[in-house]
Amino acid sequence: MAEKTISLGNADSGVDFDVMSGTLGPDVIDIRKLYGATDQFTYDPGFTSTASCESKITFIDGEEGVLLHRGYPIDELAEKSDFLETCYLLLNGELPNKAEKDKFVHDITYHSMVHEQLALFYRGFRRDAHPMAIMVGVVGALSAFYHDSTDIDDPHQRMVASYRLIAKMPTIAAWAYKFSIGQPFMYPRNDLSYAEDFLHMMFAVPCEDYKMNPVLSRAMDRILILHADHEQNASTSTVRTAGSSGANPFACIAAGIASLWGPAHGGANEAVLNMLGEIGDISNVASALERAKDPDDNFRLMGFGHRVYKNYDPRAKVMMATCHEVLDDLGINDPLLELAMELEKIALSDPYFVDRKLYPNVDFYSGIILRAMGFPTSMFTVIFALARTVGWVAQWNEMIEDPSQKITRPRQLYTGETERTFIPVDKR
Ligand code: SDX
Numbered sequence: 371m372a373e374k375t376i377s378l379g380n381a382d383s384g385v386d387f388d389v390m391s392g393t394l395g396p397d398v399i400d401i402r403k404l405y406g407a408t409d410q411f412t413y414d415p416g417f418t419s420t421a422s423c424e425s426k427i428t429f430i431d432g433e434e435g436v437l438l439h440r441g442y443p444i445d446e447l448a449e450k451s452d453f454l455e456t457c458y459l460l461l462n463g464e465l466p467n468k469a470e471k472d473k474f475v476h477d478i479t480y481h482s483m484v485h486e487q488l489a490l491f492y493r494g495f496r497r498d499a500h501p502m503a504i505m506v507g508v509v510g511a512l513s514a515f516y517h518d519s520t521d522i523d524d525p526h527q528r529m530v531a532s533y534r535l536i537a538k539m540p541t542i543a544a545w546a547y548k549f550s551i552g553q554p555f556m557y558p559r560n561d562l563s564y565a566e567d568f569l570h571m572m573f574a575v576p577c578e579d580y581k582m583n584p585v586l587s588r589a590m591d592r593i594l595i596l597h598a599d600h601e602q603n604a605s606t607s608t609v610r611t612a613g614s615s616g617a618n619p620f621a622c623i624a625a626g627i628a629s630l631w632g633p634a635h636g637g638a639n640e641a642v643l644n645m646l647g648e649i650g651d652i653s654n655v656a657s658a659l660e661r662a663k664d665p666d667d668n669f670r671l672m673g674f675g676h677r678v679y680k681n682y683d684p685r686a687k688v689m690m691a692t693c694h695e696v697l698d699d700l701g702i703n704d705p706l707l708e709l710a711m712e713l714e715k716i717a718l719s720d721p722y723f724v725d726r727k728l729y730p731n732v733d734f735y736s737g738i739i740l741r742a743m744g745f746p747t748s749m750f751t752v753i754f755a756l757a758r759t760v761g762w763v764a765q766w767n768e769m770i771e772d773p774s775q776k777i778t779r780p781r782q783l784y785t786g787e788t789e790r791t792f793i794p795v796d797k798r
Contacts, residue, residue: 418677427439435682461532481534502631506627589695596688635756636733639673643738673735675731696743
């Protein structure tokens, strides 16, 4: 029972509501009985002040720029862990011991092949199809192949579906790229790590051995960790909403991919590169910032700002360091990196951005690294979706196991017409 209550509703009919406290972060007012007690709804477009669920997976302190996965800071995981170990942590709540880790890595590795008929799906797309369109289609179609892991009330089937999704996304993603450039699909290899295998399926060809660059595979693994989960962001909320109706896990993740695609969300990494290309030169930074500040211009500084972070996104710091590592190792002097750093420096001294607490987010530097690694811009959000799949399935499982969860069905403030009589067309 909550120690605190708050009174809401009209002055003479104030109703007491419980105030609940979590382990970290703001208290919440439990308004589940609000409509029944006051005949009123809350109003919160975009849910800027609304907690949609209780969760134990990820916590963000937006003011301090802190991101914890099951209590572990993202910069520690990025430096000391690896992606599959982070996946285990997100799914199970604890870091694995050696035996648990070895079994999890084995189980994921041996689920990375897809049903051979799935390869035929790609041929139905135009060669110039955006790979995110292919991802939405192919991942949604997985439910047509894996009927034995769609019963959401069976914990074993939920675990099998979760493993299948985490394991098969690199294969599905790499094949979307191979299809777009007309190269043969590369099958996953069980002797490679998760990140190495993805790079191999992306860039190897059957005609010769692929030379793995450990700096790039380590950078890839770290980029996957940085994108793994992030509380109730738009795509995760989409997955939870789809799952709340009892939809199968493959359909839920396909819905998450669709939501992530938007340039305000996961599509921002692609939009940052396009924006930097459009700005072109440091001499155009001032005019770009003026456009970004103009309320009548829908140009935004892509990769900047965040609903929760009102400080530097901790992921962006790690991403920036990784960017320098990769470009140094490859001997690349990318003018877009210089341009991005100049843009950041000027923006962070501009009152418009400072007053609104707009800082670089995870997407600001990621595209520069991925481009240096050889990924086309159109694959950037695909990589975000690949990494975020573990966060989506962890949150999906948590939602299904939550005894208080119900089908997501918000209400509205209706400002349309009151009831009126139909007018036949000859009388209009
Ligand atoms: C991701 O939610 C997550 O956790 C997402 C994510 C994850 O890991 O899942 O972190 C991944 O989506 C990161 C964000 C990627 N998107 C972008 O980089 C696109 C550019 N950023 C903006 O579109 C915006 O900052 C959002 C969408 C990220 C956040 O928007 P909010 O919280 O709705 O903030 P807002 O639009 O209400 O902005 C507040 C003010 C407004 O100005 P005023 O009305 O006060 O005058 O800040 C301005 C906005 O115009 N503003 C910007 C800006 N972002 C906000 N102005 C210029 N450039 C920007 N980027």
